[in-house]
Amino acid sequence: MNWIDEGALYSQIGLFLREDLGRGDITTQSIIVRNTRARARFVAGQDMIVAGLEAAEEVFLSLDSQQQLEAFVSDGEPVEAGKVIARMIGFADVLISAERVALNLLQRLSGIATLTNQYVKAVDGTGAQIADTRATTPGLRLLERYAVELGGGYNSRFGLDDGVMVTSNHVAILGGVSSAVKTAKEKLGYLHRVAVEVSSENELKDAIAAGADVVVIDGPSPAEFLPLARIARELSSSVAIECAGKITPANVREYAAAGAQLIRVEALTSAATAMNIGFQVQPF
Amino acid sequence: MNWIDEGALYSQIGLFLREDLGRGDITTQSIIVRNTRARARFVAGQDMIVAGLEAAEEVFLSLDSQQQLEAFVSDGEPVEAGKVIARMIGFADVLISAERVALNLLQRLSGIATLTNQYVKAVDGTGAQIADTRATTPGLRLLERYAVELGGGYNSRFGLDDGVMVTSNHVAILGGVSSAVKTAKEKLGYLHRVAVEVSSENELKDAIAAGADVVVIDGPSPAEFLPLARIARELSSSVAIECAGKITPANVREYAAAGAQLIRVEALTSAATAMNIGFQVQPF
Amino acid sequence: MNWIDEGALYSQIGLFLREDLGRGDITTQSIIVRNTRARARFVAGQDMIVAGLEAAEEVFLSLDSQQQLEAFVSDGEPVEAGKVIARMIGFADVLISAERVALNLLQRLSGIATLTNQYVKAVDGTGAQIADTRATTPGLRLLERYAVELGGGYNSRFGLDDGVMVTSNHVAILGGVSSAVKTAKEKLGYLHRVAVEVSSENELKDAIAAGADVVVIDGPSPAEFLPLARIARELSSSVAIECAGKITPANVREYAAAGAQLIRVEALTSAATAMNIGFQVQPF
Amino acid sequence: MNWIDEGALYSQIGLFLREDLGRGDITTQSIIVRNTRARARFVAGQDMIVAGLEAAEEVFLSLDSQQQLEAFVSDGEPVEAGKVIARMIGFADVLISAERVALNLLQRLSGIATLTNQYVKAVDGTGAQIADTRATTPGLRLLERYAVELGGGYNSRFGLDDGVMVTSNHVAILGGVSSAVKTAKEKLGYLHRVAVEVSSENELKDAIAAGADVVVIDGPSPAEFLPLARIARELSSSVAIECAGKITPANVREYAAAGAQLIRVEALTSAATAMNIGFQVQPF
């Protein structure tokens, strides 16, 4: 992540805290003496790839800069159930008031990294890459892409402005793959490579004939994908061949074996669930 | 949702669009003639409770106020796989550029409403309520709580500032349930009812003795929950009895039958996944 | 005050300075050499409870972090006319440019604390509490409540979202105290205690019969209050008894003696005037 | 008020509502059916000059644009105790939820206009003007100056950036009135007239000798003011003569009679208290 991204991340954490704290944690402020020193630990409740530990640390620091986190694994590393991920030293009130926001980030991002890593391991050695999509949680794309990367996935275009993809809805309006691709090449080909979604042999052929740099074969079973990928390679030695659709950790290797160079998986971000991670506070 | 909330929702949608569009949808702007009239429809890819249709409509309207959505079901209603949820008339470029943000909201919120509804149906007739928790996606709590409500769930406190809950981490710092509850009652009891998490028979007894208005029995199996709920009711006719922990649609009815008045389920928001909903655009 | 509150306070001080300085203090910048070292002192022009000294310090620090304030009394402490409240060391231009904003805060907040303290002393030993209301200066509620607390007063609900109060206007719309209280108890009683304004014996009885947790007897003279308070206590040993209306430092003790547990006084914030405090700058 | 000012005013009202409503008016939203039509009226509880009625109307409109206010007096007009100031037609929930913010503005601004008007009437026919100062409530200067104007007062400089005033603190640093005024004339005299605070005959003479355009005689009793004003006029036929200090409605006419052209009164904004104005809602 770069300078701008980190800045965006920090400002978001302030908003996340405000969402949860509102006018303040009335319970904690009423019953815990301010600045009581305490320690805490994050404990993994299941096997996972950890993601979001730095973000979680930022949550505590945003509330009070004197909290200290010592991590036993780094973002992107695996951890087994029962292991302590990190421990903290700080103030009881800060630790408790920031706990939920920190966990919400850490649990969700670790869920994405862990799911991504299942796909990545499944295609190990094939040379294929597992890529994310724009099916992210609104407002969290930056963080969720970071989790995908930590899980070993590839970040495809961030948004509609930094990559060219002709989709089936574009094709429906323009009346065919061919004219859509030609127009895109003419208007945008100077700076960008042009990708196009295709869902039949005819569309595939039209796309390549029109000069598409990347074809995204959308929705096939592994058995359907294989002959289409072969045709694509026969028609062009340079076109990039991708697939998208309802790809699972169980069948993803078949697509890779059939020639998919990049596999786009919506589920990485839209079907990941929060990992089980506990946060236990204790007096010092 | 109230006035203030709606305002917050609208401003967020602008941010969501900006996240996805950045400096603009370069593909669509290059290949689709501006203001080409088109129609589109949302199609359910699986059975679900729909949630977020109004939010999705707002996404399109935020980009261009001339888009029209006609819904065939309202937020909170069930729909079967294959059915058309809504259709739209508008401009091709607007429909395509806003599609992904609208779907990201609609798919995710419908996922939460659908999962919530499974829990709600499972306790049908018992009088128990299924409540959400603060384990929401950072930045989306307002929308996710709305989806829980649409699924038939109960919204517990929004954040740390509008409800009192003594948790196990508070107890750890204070050295016991009793003093924690007493302090909370003294400081906050004038305006609020005091809830406390307990995880053993002793803690339960201490909590009720100290004047807790609500006891949240955390983590028991249904078999463990039953005797604790009985003890609570014997000790106080007025204390509210809740449970929390790893509750599933399969076992939730057992807790209700054992006397849980309100069942807090983190999974409603932390384990829901996006529903399969398609969006197909066509020329007019 | 908590983390969130302090953050809110600091951002406001920036706005307060911008309001007064606009594009800059043209007089001072033209005639005072920048960074000329100087000292200054705040002098009490009348007896008062000091409030807002930390806020005033923040004003100077917001303009330039090298100013130092040494306080001779703390916020909430009394000071006699003629005494030096605090002295400062810093730069002449900063001290002069920030003076007015600092004084505007300090004088006004000290006015509120001082007036509050008159009421608090008047009920000394009775056990009754003097509470503020929402009749605060728009935009300054956080600071004004803080001043009330420094004067010995009790902070009632911050706003419409963190406490339940059925007012006479609610009752007028709903056609009676009884249904209003019952609905409020049913909808909100799970998390909150329900307070209701009453202005007659009948309304008082209806409120208690409907389950009100708190009755606020609004507008009576001390003589009228006494019998109503007695009836309330006879009907319920647990209902909290409050009064509100045109209560003065001269008559407040009568209400306390008649059984008011909490006395709501709009004047604490709406009728307080600025205390006379001078600020004298001198060369070093 | 101009375009820019009105824009500033509206954005502030949104903040004022947010301060009071937070996440929403939980009482009203729970017990009043949304969009129940209702009417209301503002009733004067004492004689006053009304100020802030348009601002109050904006408060209701900011919450819901369908509220209608019919005013029986305009901002700046007098009203007697017991009279209805305005009546409203709208929705019960909106009227009740916005009531407190609207009253807080209307009561406070009317207090300022009423107090200002007492001073203005006291100097009627003398030609002297009653001017406000920068001793305003932080964040509300725009509105409070507007109230002063409605009461018949004169708005002096808005802030430190749009007028030149050499104060006693400037003089203390610079070691004398003479050099302070000369520097200010040299640096700022091209665009601005230069005012200077003086508190003795010597300072007065130095100021005029140094070319001050305006002398502000600070702190004298009426008896002390008279000879100083005479000296000023003898020394210069064009210098403007002002006074400032602890001026009351009872003694203000003496200053005017002694030659004060403009009388600066901190109390207009720092000692005004909220007027008694009621707001009664009824079903339609």
Next chain:
Amino acid sequence: MNWIDEGALYSQIGLFLREDLGRGDITTQSIIVRNTRARARFVAGQDMIVAGLEAAEEVFLSLDSQQQLEAFVSDGEPVEAGKVIARMIGFADVLISAERVALNLLQRLSGIATLTNQYVKAVDGTGAQIADTRATTPGLRLLERYAVELGGGYNSRFGLDDGVMVTSNHVAILGGVSSAVKTAKEKLGYLHRVAVEVSSENELKDAIAAGADVVVIDGPSPAEFLPLARIARELSSSVAIECAGKITPANVREYAAAGAQLIRVEALTSAATAMNIGFQVQPF
């Protein structure tokens, strides 16, 4: 320009007005009766390509939505000295208060469009394109690029995030063109075409050998450019050939004739000066 861009443009205009008006146009507000109807016209003081007329219209509308502008030429069209560009009907105070901001935009943007058009005409018929660079006025890139486009120029990458360009400073750090281009192709070549700045024959050869999609020959005279462009074309039939440096309207055609497909000219935005355009207001 797209939806997002227009939104950004409008919000900027509010800031531009605030910069000039501050707390308001004190002269106009004091001497012109509000809402006095008036008319005005923009008159060209020299031959030019008009750019920014819609932006200028927005300035007036931002201040008051009732102003009407009738344009006699559209943005991007030429106009001769002495001609009326547009006329307006509105209010005298609004027209006068907004005049300067509107002119500042219109004059500057027309200056850019006019200068760009000189370059564009100079290469007419050669097939070469005149492109802008990132040497724009900070904060105005969106508007200045728009003016370049109106003048017939080509918009190259908006910023550092939407196009890949290896510059001489990158090469200096990496120790050679070859490794820089190879790394860029490997990391970014999947979505983007890679451009590289070269300043010698050796660098040019290395760049093409390393797979550069675009070579930008930086700084040559037309005589130096010709042989380098020939070598580039001999080495690759597909590499795009660009030039950059101190190109003038007088010599630009030589570069085009020598084979430059795209000519990057910093001067379009960094050396354009404001066009002479008058704005005359008259009573109605």
Next chain:
Amino acid sequence: MNWIDEGALYSQIGLFLREDLGRGDITTQSIIVRNTRARARFVAGQDMIVAGLEAAEEVFLSLDSQQQLEAFVSDGEPVEAGKVIARMIGFADVLISAERVALNLLQRLSGIATLTNQYVKAVDGTGAQIADTRATTPGLRLLERYAVELGGGYNSRFGLDDGVMVTSNHVAILGGVSSAVKTAKEKLGYLHRVAVEVSSENELKDAIAAGADVVVIDGPSPAEFLPLARIARELSSSVAIECAGKITPANVREYAAAGAQLIRVEALTSAATAMNIGFQVQPF
């Protein structure tokens, strides 16, 4: 520049960087190892007055606070072509990513200071001052005025709110110079001096007769200016005499010699072009 101004400047620099970097410098981040130490230097490509060096330094620091700049000349000092203006030590990626924004500021502001200085030198010894106008780049007025000051120019009013100027458009609406000036004196003369634009002998006489403090003779040739300036001085020994219009470095001294005390030159900011300044990065 004062505190408020500096704050405004810093916030703008963040926006300038965001404009150029968007989601990040994809080229640099891909090919330069993060935090590679490097050095760089700014080299003057022509003779100039340097302006904006501190602003440029802020650009680098805003991206990463560890960059160090050592300046060999200060803002406002002259430098000859070929000389090194400043050198930097820092990180290669930061230096390269911030380069363009820093140069855009430094080149443009130096252009303004250099052009201003040509005018200033041309009137050397005459006592006349060269003043800027409001013909600045929207959004950059603060910085551009600063550059004018560095070049030896005089900053006239910042905006419409801090100075009074009756223009020809005001006069057109009011039907004559005389009434316009009289109204302005009456309404604003207490705090401000009143300037008025005149373009004929009659208008000049009317303006002085009506009490104008400053006359701005607009549009004359030097030959036309001389007799008007004489008339003005004959009519009033105190009126300030200014001129405005198409003044060039070649003819400006004639106006000064003819009696212009202050000469308003739009070109200082509207016709300045970017200076040629290079930025060369090298490995350490």
